[in-house]
Amino acid sequence: MFELKQIKKTYVKEGKTIQALKKTDLTTETGEFVAVQGPSGSGKTTLLLIAGGLLHPDEGQVLVDGKDLYKMKTDTRTGFRSRYIGFVFQQYHLIPYLSVLENIVAPSIVHGRHEHWDRGIELIKQFGLQHRENHVPAELSAGEKQRTALARALFFRPQILLADEITGNLDHQNAQIVIGCLKEHARQGGTVLLVTHDQEVAAQADRMEQLHNATCERNES
Amino acid sequence: MSIWQLVVKEIHRRKLNFISGLISVALSVAVLVGSLTMLKAHDMRTGEIVAQKEKETRQRMAVLEDDYRKIMKYLGFNLLILPRDQKLGDLYTDGFASRTMPEEYATRLSKANIVTIRHLLPSLQQKIKWPEKQRTIVLMGTRGEVASSYRDDQEPILVAVPKGRAVIGYELAASMHLRAGEKFRLLGRTFTIEQCNEERGTNDDITIWIDLQEAQGLLGKPGKINAILALKCLCAGNDIAQIRQQIGAVLPGVQVIEQGTKVLTRAEARKRAAKESAEAVTAEIRNRQRIRREQEAFSAILVPLVFLASGIWIGLIFLSNVRERKSEIGILSAIGVQSRKVLSLFLMKALLMGAVGAVVGYITGTLGGMQWQGIRSLSIGFDAWRFILSLLMAVLLALTGSWIPAFLASRQDPADVLREE
Numbered sequence: 001m002f003e004l005k006q007i008k009k010t011y012v013k014e015g016k017t018i019q020a021l022k023k024t025d026l027t028t029e030t031g032e033f034v035a036v037q038g039p040s041g042s043g044k045t046t047l048l049l050i051a052g053g054l055l056h057p058d059e060g061q062v063l064v065d066g067k068d069l070y071k072m073k074t075d076t077r078t079g080f081r082s083r084y085i086g087f088v089f090q091q092y093h094l095i096p097y098l099s100v101l102e103n104i105v106a107p108s109i110v111h112g113r114h115e116h117w118d119r120g121i122e123l124i125k126q127f128g129l130q131h132r133e134n135h136v137p138a139e140l141s142a143g144e145k146q147r148t149a150l151a152r153a154l155f156f157r158p159q160i161l162l163a164d165e166i167t168g169n170l171d172h173q174n175a176q177i178v179i180g181c182l183k184e185h186a187r188q189g190g191t192v193l194l195v196t197h198d199q200e201v202a203a204q205a206d207r208m209e210q211l212h213n214a215t216c217e218r219n220e221s
Numbered sequence: 222m223s224i225w226q227l228v229v230k231e232i233h234r235r236k237l238n239f240i241s242g243l244i245s246v247a248l249s250v251a252v253l254v255g256s257l258t259m260l261k262a263h264d265m266r267t268g269e270i271v272a273q274k275e276k277e278t279r280q281r282m283a284v285l286e287d288d289y290r291k292i293m294k295y296l297g298f299n300l301l302i303l304p305r306d307q308k309l310g311d312l313y314t315d316g317f318a319s320r321t322m323p324e325e326y327a328t329r330l331s332k333a334n335i336v337t338i339r340h341l342l343p344s345l346q347q348k349i350k351w352p353e354k355q356r357t358i359v360l361m362g363t364r365g366e367v368a369s370s371y372r373d374d375q376e377p378i379l380v381a382v383p384k385g386r387a388v389i390g391y392e393l394a395a396s397m398h399l400r401a402g403e404k405f406r407l408l409g410r411t412f413t414i415e416q417c418n419e420e421r422g423t424n425d426d427i428t429i430w431i432d433l434q435e436a437q438g439l440l441g442k443p444g445k446i447n448a449i450l451a452l453k454c455l456c457a458g459n460d461i462a463q464i465r466q467q468i469g470a471v472l473p474g475v476q477v478i479e480q481g482t483k484v485l486t487r488a489e490a491r492k493r494a495a496k497e498s499a500e501a502v503t504a505e506i507r508n509r510q511r512i513r514r515e516q517e518a519f520s521a522i523l524v525p526l527v528f529l530a531s532g533i534w535i536g537l538i539f540l541s542n543v544r545e546r547k548s549e550i551g552i553l554s555a556i557g558v559q560s561r562k563v564l565s566l567f568l569m570k571a572l573l574m575g576a577v578g579a580v581v582g583y584i585t586g587t588l589g590g591m592q593w594q595g596i597r598s599l600s601i602g603f604d605a606w607r608f609i610l611s612l613l614m615a616v617l618l619a620l621t622g623s624w625i626p627a628f629l630a631s632r633q634d635p636a637d638v639l640r641e642e
Contacts, residue, residue, distance in 0.1 A: 045640055054555060055636040075559055082557020089639060093552035097234030098227075108222050110557045116222070152556070164639075 002028045002051075002160055002191050007060035009046055020046040021057070022214045028193060028207075030159075033186035035194045035202035038211030044195035045164055047211065051193060052085050052162045053077045064160065082110045086153030090165035092145040094137040100124065100148050101133045107155045116155070123151035127181070143174030150181050161185050163194040167201050179204050224562060228569045235542070242538045242574045243581065246619050249524075249531040250582025250611045251589060256520035257607055258590025263516060266594060267509040274505055278498035285494055300338070300461075302330070302449040302468060302475050309478065316424035317346035317359060321445040324433070326472050330449065331367045333471040338464070341367040342450040345436050351429075353406045358393060359428040360407075362436020362446075384432045387412040391419060392426035407431075408439045449475075528618055535574075535622025539567060543630040550630050551638030560631040567627030568620060575619030579612040586611075 004026040011018045020043040028034045038044050049055035051062060053069040062069040064084055069077055094103050101120050108116040124133055127147040137145055146166055153161060163182060167175035179201060182192045186206065194205060202208045209216040232239045303312065304320040312318050327343035345362040365381025382388055387407070389399050394417035399405065403414050412431060420426060437443045465477045543550070550563055 049636045049639060052555070054639065078554070078557050078559050081555070087552075087555045087639075089552075091548070093548050093555075093639070095227075095549050095552070097230050102222060102226075102230070105222050106227075106553075107556045109224060109227060109553070109562065110559070 001030065001063070001065060002193070003061070003063040004047070004051055005061045005063065007047070007050055007057045007062070009043070009050060009055070009057050019214050021050070024060070024215045026051075026193075026209060026216050028191050030191055031186055031189050033183055033192040033194070033206045034209060035196060035205035035207070036209045036211050036216060037196055037199055037202035039197055042211045043214055044197070044211055047216075048162050048164050048193065048195050051160075052087055053081050079110075082107060083156060084159045086156070086158035086161045088146070088149050088153045088161070088163045088166045090168040092137070092149040094145060094148055094152075096137055099134045099136055100129050100140070100144075103137065103148055104151045104155060106152060119155060123154065127151045141174075142169045143171070143177065146170060146174065146178055147181070150178060154185065158190070160191045160193065163192065165196055165198075166194070167196065167198060175201065224565055224569060227566060228573065231546075231566075232570065232573070235545075238538060238542055239570070239574060242535050242571075242619070242622075243578050245531040245534045245538075246575055246578025246615050247582040247585060249528050249618055250579050250615045251586035252527045253524050253614060254583050254586025254607060254611050255590040255593070256516070256524055256586075258587050259594055260513065260516060260520070261604075262590060262594035263509070263513050267506065267513070270509065271502060271506055274502045278495075278502060281498060282495055299479070300451040300464065300468075301478050302326075302451060302472070303478065304447060305474050305476050307447070307476065309476075312478075315348060317348070317361075318447040319347070321345070321442055321447045322474060324437075324444050324446045326475065327367045327446065327449050330451075330468070330471055333467075335464075335467045335471070338451045338468070340451065343367060343433065343446045344448050344450065345433060345440065345442060345446045346428075346448065347440050349408075349440070351407060353408075354397060356393070356397075357427070358390075359424055360436055360440065361428050361430045362433040362440075363430055364433035382415060382430050382432055384435060385412060386415040386431070388416045388418060388430040389414055390426045390428040391417070391421065393429065394418075410435070410439065528614075532618055532622040535571070535619055536625060539571070539623040539626035540629075542570075543567070543626045543633075546630070547633065547638050550633050551635040554633070554635035555639060563633075564627050564631035567623055567630055571619040571623035571627070572616060574623075575616035576612065578619065579608075579615035582615060583608055583611045 004024060007021050007024045007026075009019075009021040011020055024047065026034070026036070026047070036044055036047060046055065050057045050060075053062065053072075056070060064080075067080075069080070072080060095106060098106060101117075101124060104123050105116045105120040124130055127150065129144060129147060129151070132140055132144055132148075137148070140148065146169070150166070153163075161182065166178055170178060182194060183204070186192045192205075194202070195211075196202050207218070209218055211217075303309075303318050304322040307318045307320040324343055327341050330338065331341050343364060347360055349358060349360050350356075351358045363382060387405075393399065394414075399414055399417060401414050401416055404411055405414065406412075407429065418425065431439075433446070437445060461477070461479055468475065468477050553563060553566075554560070
């Protein structure tokens with residue numbers, strides 16, 4: 001189970017305090033694909049970063065199977081993240097000088113092991129990127145880039161997959177492919193948390209939450 | 222995938238960034254190694270110059286030594302051994318000694334193994350009236366050289382006057398129209414002229430040389446002499462005191478004076494020449510040392526300045542690299558790469574930059590230093606310690622220059638980057 005409890009986060013920008021999240025709760029079960037939908041600037045990315053252990057909330061807890069991420073030491077949390085959480089972003093964040101295969105296996109740096117190339121090849125095939133294996137990101141289409149980023153996020157078979165506007169730069173066809181991948185991950189027992197402004201994309205999730213007035217509200221529609 | 226692979230691939234991708242840092246490191250090392258090479262080359266050149274100067278001095282001294290030997294051959298370093306009671310004032314006034322000592326002294330001296338004395342010439346001199354010619358002359362009785370008991374046979378430098386024969390001084394021969402082979406009478410005895418000497422401008426011009434024994438008989442001083450002339454002494458410089466001591470030990474009743482100041486002067490000249498040569502070598506060494514000190518002082522300013530500038534430049538290069546890789550660092554953190562690995566990502570690059578820069582800088586600096594000093598051969602060779610020093614300095618420079626940007630990168634908050642994007 002993946003839980004966000006009473007999360008509160010404020011930013012101070014140019015002397016003004018901005019309430020990004022206030023007392024937000026969100027719970028996802030194993031094998032569930034949850035989408036958080038909200039307009040730009042509603043705090044979706046903040047929610048995702050807090051959920052992924054990258055941004056310390058002012059208040060609240062993030063529990064993964066009962067373990068509070070923010071009670072861990074930084075290094076422990078980083079290690080935990082590498083094993084349990086995968087990230088995918090709208091801007092892909094691929095390493096520009098590495099090939100598709102190398103980008104996919106880049107997480108193996110964390111453990112310094114070299115026996116991960118087979119897993120990389122497996123993901124290449126799974127995401128239909130065989131013909132791009134040795135290409136660098138600059139030579140890929142937007143869809144290929146996002147599939148590469150998704151493959152990298154799934155490299156260690158994380159329990160939780162966090163996706164931030166991952167269809168934002170994709171055409172409908174590629175968006176469907178990517179969403180299909182997320183569904184597949186959930187179907188295989190993973191937890192997916194997708195944040196998006198696109199209602200149509202969010203509607204494809206098992207459950208949709210609306211980020212409104214800096215809190216999550218279940219969308220019953 | 223390892224950090225090293227990531228470092229190498231990033232370098233491959235951003236070659237210019239790496240090369241500009243590499244040039245900076247190589248330049249610093251080249252200046253350092255170049256300075257050290259120049260100093261070493263300078264020392265080697267100094268050694269060569271000094272050796273050459275010393276060789277020239279030795280050759281010059283050998284020539285002087287030869288000249289000195291020749292001078293000694295003809296002029297000798299002569300000693301006059303006189304009776305102890307001989308007043309030197311009288312000697313210098315009259316030109317000869319008036320007191321006597323036993324002739325046996327010459328024999329004793331010849332047996333004494335004093336190596337510095339050669340060619341002993343005992344003589345009996347006296348100013349007399351030449352009754353047959355009504356002239357004042359100096360009568361000199363000589364027996365030629367006293368044979369040395371320990372030395373190999375040597376050609377005598379002065380042959381004795383045979384009995385019944387005489388050698389006539391220039392003035393006497395000229396004024397009385399005497400010729401070799403003619404006979405004349407002296408103190409009632411008849412002598413045949415053996416030889417008439419050339420003009421010498423000394424008492425010798427009014428001297429008649431005859432056999433010592435005949436002179437002793439004519440002057441009523443049998444077995445007596447009043448001087449022993451020691452010719453061609455093998456004297457080291459003017460160490461007359463030592464010779465006096467040696468002779469005094471054998472002949473307590475004598476005194477020893479020098480003759481031949483010309484020789485002394487030349488010996489002094491030789492010493493002066495040797496001293497001047499030595500001073501020239503010393504001056505050259507001093508000059509070379511001064512140039513070395515100047516080079517050292519210049520290097521002591523230049524090397525730290527270049528290192529400082531390079532350090533700043535490397536810092537800027539890495540700072541730019543960190544900014545350029547902001548997104549990469551953010552995602553690496555997001556996927557669980559720890560901050561110390563992010564730090565090592567940059568420090569390993571700096572390490573590689575330092576190591577390669579050290580090699581390039583070492584070669585460039587060595588060749589540059591040799592070229593600067595005009596050394597074309599590879600005589601300076603590979604210096605392991607200098608190379609290790611270069612490597613350490615280069616790595617230290619690259620690590621120091623890159624440390625702050627690398628640290629900033631490792632401390633970068635991935636949330637900031639990912640949220641901004």
